[in-house]
Each structure stands twice: as C-alpha cells, then as structure tokens.
Amino acid sequence: MAEMMYWQAILRAHDEELARDPLVFAMGEDIGVAGGTYKATSGLYAKYGPERVIDTPISENSYTGIGIGAAMLGCRPIVEIMSVNFAWLAMDQLMNNAAKIHYMSGGKIRCPFVMRVPGGTAHQLGAQHSARMEKVFMGISGLRVVTPATPRDAYGLLKSAVRSDDPVVLIEHESMYNLKGEVPDEEFFTPLEGVKVMRPGRDLSIFAYNISVHWALQAAERLAKEGVEAEVIDLRALKPLDRAGIAASVRKTHRALIVEEDEAPVGVGAEVMALINEDAFFELDAAPVRVHAKDVPIPYNRRLEKAAIPNADDVVAAAKKLLGK
Amino acid sequence: MEASDRKRLLREMLFARRFEERCAQAYQEREIGGFLHLYPGQEACAIGVLEKARKGQDYVVTGYRDHIHAIQCGADPKEVMAELYGKETGSSRGRGGSMHIYDVDHHFMGGYALVGGPFPLAAGFAKAIKLRGGDEIAICFLGDGANNQGTFHETMNMASLWKLPVLFVCENNLYGIGTAIERASSEINQYLRVAPYKIAASQVDGQDIDVVMAEAEKAITHVREKREPYFLELMTYRLRGHSMSDSGAYRSKEEVEQWAQRDPIGIYKKRLEAAGIIDAAAFQAMDEEILEQIENEIVRFALESPEPRVEDLERYVYVAEGA
Ligand SMILES: Cc1ncc(C[n+]2csc(CCOP(=O)(O)OP(=O)(O)O)c2C)c(N)n1
Ligand SMILES: [Mg+2]
Numbered sequence: 267m268a269e270m271m272y273w274q275a276i277l278r279a280h281d282e283e284l285a286r287d288p289l290v291f292a293m294g295e296d297i298g299v300a301g302g303t304y305k306a307t308s309g310l311y312a313k314y315g316p317e318r319v320i321d322t323p324i325s326e327n328s329y330t331g332i333g334i335g336a337a338m339l340g341c342r343p344i345v346e347i348m349s350v351n352f353a354w355l356a357m358d359q360l361m362n363n364a365a366k367i368h369y370m371s372g373g374k375i376r377c378p379f380v381m382r383v384p385g386g387t388a389h390q391l392g393a394q395h396s397a398r399m400e401k402v403f404m405g406i407s408g409l410r411v412v413t414p415a416t417p418r419d420a421y422g423l424l425k426s427a428v429r430s431d432d433p434v435v436l437i438e439h440e441s442m443y444n445l446k447g448e449v450p451d452e453e454f455f456t457p458l459e460g461v462k463v464m465r466p467g468r469d470l471s472i473f474a475y476n477i478s479v480h481w482a483l484q485a486a487e488r489l490a491k492e493g494v495e496a497e498v499i500d501l502r503a504l505k506p507l508d509r510a511g512i513a514a515s516v517r518k519t520h521r522a523l524i525v526e527e528d529e530a531p532v533g534v535g536a537e538v539m540a541l542i543n544e545d546a547f548f549e550l551d552a553a554p555v556r557v558h559a560k561d562v563p564i565p566y567n568r569r570l571e572k573a574a575i576p577n578a579d580d581v582v583a584a585a586k587k588l589l590g591k
Numbered sequence: 592m593e594a595s596d597r598k599r600l601l602r603e604m605l606f607a608r609r610f611e612e613r614c615a616q617a618y619q620e621r622e623i624g625g626f627l628h629l630y631p632g633q634e635a636c637a638i639g640v641l642e643k644a645r646k647g648q649d650y651v652v653t654g655y656r657d658h659i660h661a662i663q664c665g666a667d668p669k670e671v672m673a674e675l676y677g678k679e680t681g682s683s684r685g686r687g688g689s690m691h692i693y694d695v696d697h698h699f700m701g702g703y704a705l706v707g708g709p710f711p712l713a714a715g716f717a718k719a720i721k722l723r724g725g726d727e728i729a730i731c732f733l734g735d736g737a738n739n740q741g742t743f744h745e746t747m748n749m750a751s752l753w754k755l756p757v758l759f760v761c762e763n764n765l766y767g768i769g770t771a772i773e774r775a776s777s778e779i780n781q782y783l784r785v786a787p788y789k790i791a792a793s794q795v796d797g798q799d800i801d802v803v804m805a806e807a808e809k810a811i812t813h814v815r816e817k818r819e820p821y822f823l824e825l826m827t828y829r830l831r832g833h834s835m836s837d838s839g840a841y842r843s844k845e846e847v848e849q850w851a852q853r854d855p856i857g858i859y860k861k862r863l864e865a866a867g868i869i870d871a872a873a874f875q876a877m878d879e880e881i882l883e884q885i886e887n888e889i890v891r892f893a894l895e896s897p898e899p900r901v902e903d904l905e906r907y908v909y910v911a912e913g914a
Contacts, residue, residue: 288722289719289722289723291722317721317722318722320753322749323745323748323749323752325741325745325748325749327711327741327742327745328710328711328714328741328742328745328746328749329711329745329749330711331708331710331711331712331714331715331742331746332711332712332714332715332718332746332749333715334711334712334715335652335700335711335712335713335714335715335716335717335718335719335729336715336716336718336719336722337715338700338712338715338716338719339650339715339716339719339720339723340719340723341718341719341722358705358708358742359708359711362703362704362705362708363703363705363708363712367701368907368908368909368910369686369907369908370683370686370687370691370693371683371686371687371691371693371695371701372681372682372683372684372685372686372687372693372907373684373906373907373910373914374683374684374693374695375693375695375700375701376910407908408908408909410909431910432909432910
C-alpha cells in the first residue's frame with residue numbers, strides 16, 4: 267500500500283488504462299505537452315504520443331463530441347474539461363448525445379465515454395471558476411456521475427469509469443489534488459454505484475460527497491468528543507444514487523444531515539431529502555437538515571468566499587441542532 | 592457505368608421519393624407522430640454520394656432528415672418504417688423515431704435532432720478509425736443552416752489540424768426551415784467557409800446524380816487516400832416543406848416550380864430514356880412495383896409489428912450488466 271496524492275492516483279489510473287488498451291485515449295486542454303493543469307496526465311504525452319494524449323483547442327463542445335463519436339465506435343476516451351465551469355459549453359454533446367445515444371438507438375449503440383471535471387471552490391478564483399455542476403449532471407437520464415473523496419477512490423472510480431460501457435462524468439475537486447491517502451498497490455475497481463460508510467455511528471447520519479466528506483469526518487471527530495456518534499456516509503455515486511444505502515443508514519440513526527459544497531436549490535441535498543422522505547420517512551426522529559453553500563455566485567474576496575462555503579463548524583452546529591443540543 | 596446500375600440508381604431515387612410520400616400519408620393518418628422531415632427533391636445527394644462510398648463499411652451520420660441516408664447505407668426500409676410507427680421491430684426499437692434512425696450493422700450511426708450536433712461525432716468516428724488503423728472514412732451529411740453553429744467551426748478546425756478522414760457533405764437547400772440562406776450566412780457559398788481551416792472543398796449541382804457521383808468520387812478518394820477531411824457542397828432544394836408542419840409561406844410558388852423542373856428523378860429519367868436504358872412503360876412498371884413493395888411489404892410490416900412493452904420502458908438507459 268502506497269501513500270499518494272489524489273492527482274497521482276488519477277495519473278496511475280490513466281497510465282494503466284492507456285497501457286492496457288490501445289483504444290483508450292485522453293484528450294483535453296493542456297493535458298499533453300504541458301502535463302495537465304493539475305498534473306493528472308503528466309508524462310503520458312511522452313509515453314503514449316500525440317494520437318493518444320491529445321492537446322485540444324479550446325472547443326469544449328466539439329472535442330467532447332469527438333470523444334463521444336470515437337466511443338460510439340468502441341474507443342474509450344477520457345476527456346478532461348479544465349474546469350467544470352467550462353463544461354457548460356459541452357452540455358449539448360454530453361446531454362443530447364452521450365447520455366441519450368444508447369437509449370434512443372434502442373440499445374444498439376454504446377457510448378463508453380468518460381468526462382473528468384475538476385470543480386468546486388478553490389482559492390479566490392472568482393465566480394466563473396468556483397461553481398459546481400453535479401446538480402446538472404445528476405439530473406440527466408443515461409449518465410453516470412461519480413465523485414471521489416479520496417485518492418483511493420480517485421484511482422478506483424476512474425478505472426471503473428473507463429471500463430464502463432455507459433457514459434460517466436467524474437467530478438474531482440480543484441483543491442483536493444494534493445490530498446494524500448493510501449492506495450493499494452494491486453489493481454482494483456471502485457463500484458460506480460453505492461454509498462460508502464466512512465465512519466459508522468448511531469446518533470445521526472451525515473451524507474456527504476467529494477470535499478464535504480472531509481468536513482463531515484472532521485465534524486464527526488469533534489462530535490465524538492462530546493459523546494455523539496455520527497455515521498459519515500460518502501454518497502460517492504450521485505447518479506444513480508444508492509437509495510437503499512441512504513435509507514439503511516437512516517433506519518439505523520433516525521436522523522439525517524446532508525452536506526454539500528454547492529448552493530442548495532435543486533441540489534444533492536434536496537434529492538437525498540426527497541429519497542429519505544420516500545423511503546424512510548417513518549424512521550425519522552427529526553426533520554432532515556442541509557448544510558450547503560449560500561445561494562450566491564462565489565465572490566472573490568477571501569472573507570466573503572469563506573462565508574459562502576460551508577465548513578466543519580457548520581456541520582457540527584447543524585448536527586447539534588438536529589440532536590436538539 | 593453499366594446500364595443496369597444506372598437503372599438501379601433511378602429505382603433507388605424513385606423508391607426514396609415514394610417511401611417519403613408514403614410517410615407523409617401515414618403522418619396525415621396519424622400513424623406517425625412527432626416531427627417528420629422528408630427528403631423529396633434532394634435524393635441525388637445522399638444516393639449519389641453513398642454510391643461512391645463503401646456502403647456498410649464507411650461510417651455515416653446525419654441530421655433529422657435521415658430515412659434515406661439510413662436506407663442507402665443498407666438499413667431495411669421495413670425497419671425504418673416500423674421505427675416511424677414506433678414499433679419494437681423498428682431500427683431503434685421504437686425508442687428513436689423519425690429523427691433517430693440507427694443501423695449499427697451497416698455503420699449508419701444515427702440521425703440527430705440538434706442542428707450541428709453530428710459534426711463532432713463524425714470527426715470522432717474518424718478519430719476511432721485512425722486509432723484502429725482501418726481505411727474506412729466517416730461521412731457527415733448536414734444542411735446549410737448547420738454551418739452557422741459553433742460545432743461547424745470547431746470541428747473543421749480539429750478535423751484539419753488532426754488530419755481526420757472525414758467527408759463533410761453540405762446539402763445546401765437554400766433554407767434553414769423558413770430562413771433563406773442569404774439572411775443567415777454572411778458567405779452564402781458554403782464551401783468557401785472551410786478555406787480558413789485549410790480543408791479541400793468544392794461546390795456542384797446536387798440535382799444531377801451523375802454530377803454528384805463524379806464529384807463524390809473525387810472527394811471520397813481524397814479523404815480515403817490522403818487521410819484528411821474534404822468538404823463537398825451540393826446545391827439542392829427540398830420540394831416539400833421543412834417538416835410536416837411547414838406553411839411554406841417564405842418562398843414563392845414560382846421558385847418552387849422552377850426547382851421542380853430540376854427534380855433529380857426527372858433529370859435522370861430523361862437521361863436514361865435518351866440513352867435507351869428505360870422507356871415510359873418500364874418506368875411506369877418500376878413505379879408500380881415500388882408502390883406495391885411499400886404497401887404490401889413495408890407498411891404492412893410496420894402495421895403488424897408489436898409495440899414496445901411498457902415494462903421495458905427503463906431498458907437501455909444503461910447498458911445492462913452482462914449484455
Ligand atoms: C440546436 C438547434 N437549434 C434549432 C433547431 C430547430 N431547427 C431544426 S431544423 C432547423 C433548420 C436547419 O437548417 P439546415 O441545416 O439548412 O437543414 P435542412 O433542414 O435545410 O436540411 C432548425 C433551425 C434544432 N433542431 N437544433
Ligand atoms: Mg437547409
């Protein structure tokens with residue numbers, strides 16, 4: 267078991283898949299010669315050449331479409347969009363083509379396409395570089411959406427995404443690329459469906475994903491010192507959501523808290539709450555609570571930016587409120 | 592070209608015309624729903640170009656006016672009609688409809704509703720062909736209006752930059768729905784619009800199938816041998832409305848009549864008559880045989896086929912495990 271950073275785990279998954287299958291290729295802006303904005307493809311251009319590690323022009327919609335077209339003929343492209351904010355420009359190809367081709371061809375054409383997108387609020391990047399889009403992706407039939415919280419999952423989810431015959435959007439985080447964690451040396455695959463229990467507990471369930479898993483874990487640590495045993499669930503797959511896994515945890519703790527970095531409207535928290543209502547309403551001892559970003563474009567100013575995004579303190583406070591403490 | 596092949600081409604164009612007219616009838620009878628975009632007037636384009644392609648091997652994609660492109664690639668007209676009727680036996684098992692015909696076995700990779708959407712897909716097929724190392728090419732048929740989309744410019748740039756073996760065929764019928772080309776495109780000669788991307792291009796009459804075939808042969812040879820893109824503009828005209836819900840208010844009767852004089856079937860029929868390949872009686876017999884085939888084989892198949900089962904509604908959202 268080696269300790270490695272999030273970006274190194276992504277790089278390793280790329281490298282193994284490129285080495286294994288000549289129809290795997292990577293494309294995106296500055297991923298080749300420059301090695302990738304977050305180093306996640308560094309060294310691959312030299313190793314696999316310009317036909318398989320492709321520096322694209324700044325044409326998000328069309329290089330996404332080129333990846334989709336290649337996938338329809340059996341290639342397995344990994345398309346990196348430099349920042350999730352730019353994925354809006356690729357939504358036509360992603361939503362109208364990748365997500366729908368298998369269905370509207372009556373199952374006759376597969377689209378094993380992977381899109382990797384770093385998102386989230388990093389450090390004072392301003393409103394057009396700090397937004398998230400999971401609420402958009404997870405609302406689209408035909409897509410799979412996964413989001414790793416650890417280097418281990420960054421590796422395992424990308425491996426599974428490349429092997430999947432469905433289109434997969436993999437959401438990373440701009441300020442998590444240097445996060446360190448243990449990754450097993452042998453090859454492994456993280457399932458594209460299902461929640462992961464990060465920390466078992468009995469008093470409340472904290473549902474989180476990607477960076478908010480870390481806030482939830484920090485909060486759980488602090489709550490434990492006050493005798494509160496929080497169960498931390500990494501949703502990990504946002505589409506399809508593991509409704510059975512969510513309900514199972516609620517059945518155990520009878521209290522639910524959802525933590526997301528995004529603003530609340532029409533978001534992950536709203537969806538998880540709806541599932542809890544549908545599947546485990548009578549198990550609840552209190553109304554579920556959301557912790558989320560303020561409903562504003564993310565501001566530049568450091569203090570305002572911090573105030574817009576939730577943190578572990580907010581999670582602790584919400585948990586106490588939920589427990590009536 | 593052999594007389595028998597020329598006769599076959601005439602039959603294919605006539606078949607396309609009758610097939611589409613029968614679709615219009617079925618639409619009026621409410622057997623076909625949704626949007627329906629028909630091909631009459633433009634037959635020489637798809638039929639002429641694909642005659643020079645390797646049918647069933649080269650990968651073809653187009654927009655929503657896709658029935659004839661699919662059939663010319665090798666799709667069974669029965670399955671195309673069944674798709675329009677929304678049946679389980681349809682080319683997309685009734686999940687696609689008129690604008691989304693697929694025939695993966697014959698490398699017809701779909702009809703798409705979003706104007707300009709197929710440009711990058713075609714370049715992607717070419718990318719896959721290149722990685723796999725075959726000598727097939729990708730062929731993308733779209734209209735003049737599609738060239739005003741960003742995907743046109745983005746894809747031309749990358750196709751040229753990366754030397755992708757893709758033939759772009761622009762069927763310039765002078766309108767995007769009701770907007771005349773000079774009101775939508777600052778350069779009306781579409782083939783000139785790819786010059787900045789250093790893509791070889793030409794513009795020819797799309798109503799004369801002999802002209803189309805001659806130019807398509809050059810274009811396809813260019814793409815296949817040089818392994819780089821080519822842009823072929825075919826000047827054509829649709830004799831019907833854009834779709835079944837088109838009032839036609841935007842063009843004059845005289846204009847339509849003038850183009851009807853240049854009906855691709857009329858032009859070719861006259862030529863074959865002059866060459867002694869066909870006469871009026873033989874043409875009549877051919878037409879009757881086509882109408883009979885459409886009615887008794889194709890429409891009957893569509894009518895008699897089963898609907899998809901409602902229990903299968905959620906099938907095909909994802910690839911099933913082990914499928
Ligand atoms: C992205 C998008 N915008 C608008 C439409 C509506 N629309 C459908 S066909 C069409 C005209 C397209 O014209 P052209 O490319 O010349 O094709 P033609 O039908 O004339 O062959 C329009 C505007 C659409 N389907 N997709
Ligand atoms: Mg047009």
